[in-house]
Amino acid sequence: MDLEKYHQLALQKQVEHKKFLASLKKKAPKNLDRIVQRIHEEVFSEIDCLQCANCCKGLGPDLKEADITRISKHFRMKLQEFEDAYLQVDEDGDKVFQCMPCPFLGPDNLCDIYDMRPKACREFPHTDRKKIYQINHLTIKNTLICPAAYLFVEKLKKEIK
Template sequence: MSKDMDIEKYRQLALQKRVEHKKFLATLRKKVPKHLDKIVQEIHEEVFMEIDCTKCANCCKTLGPDLTEADITRISKHFRMKLQEFEAAYLQVDEDGDKIFQCMPCPFLGPDNLCDIYDVRPKACREFPHTDRKKIYQINHLTLKNTLICPAAYLFVEKLRERI
């Protein structure tokens, strides 16, 4: 694999297959295949053996996670900062009332695409792109959206289509 991933190529593929992916994911909701959770976990593991997130980091460059109070507490303790100091330095409240980073890319994304706070990163970051979730059919809208941002999410849907 090259040093950097061609994120735009994957985005274009996801756009081209958006209608197909949407229809496929809708079928999962209507008739849940037997052992779907097991299949999802296997495909998730396969995809992440192929995809190296550090060659991409598009999620860290473009998506701002909602930070929970637990996230904020954990990260501020990591920096030995008071909650108010951490929030003033890094966070803002969006139109939905969620606490998000003041700017993107993520202020903790290093030039090497590694997370400077990996061990204490927000829950939303740990779970992204949500391709190992049980009852994946419950988040079809999110899976479809993530195919446009994350090459792993795109490959996940493609492999799931092949398998089912």
């Protein structure tokens, strides 16, 4: 998968994508959630995340207390021990991994903690959300990192226009 190609395409289409997503906020089709779900499924039948893992290599998830508790239990570690070993607090006050790529990303792009991965990881790139227009800023940002997010916006644009 040519990540640089997708990144460049996303950069070139930023303004167009922002305008399109903003138009959904103003006047979304009544069946938008159904369309979004269908296109999300279509995109992920074409894109193999294991060929990419760009999100795991460069985007640190915001780990919530439930995530930290679940993962630390998996490793049979005390919460503080897990936090000291893996986490730091970022400039926004969020708990994130100390370094990237994710410490649980294997050399085969498989997640070592897939069944207990953080909620932010499970939901990324958020292209199956209801009322997708509520997260336009996030969708635009994700198109720069995730080929599936870029394709999602492109297909959604074609479907709705």
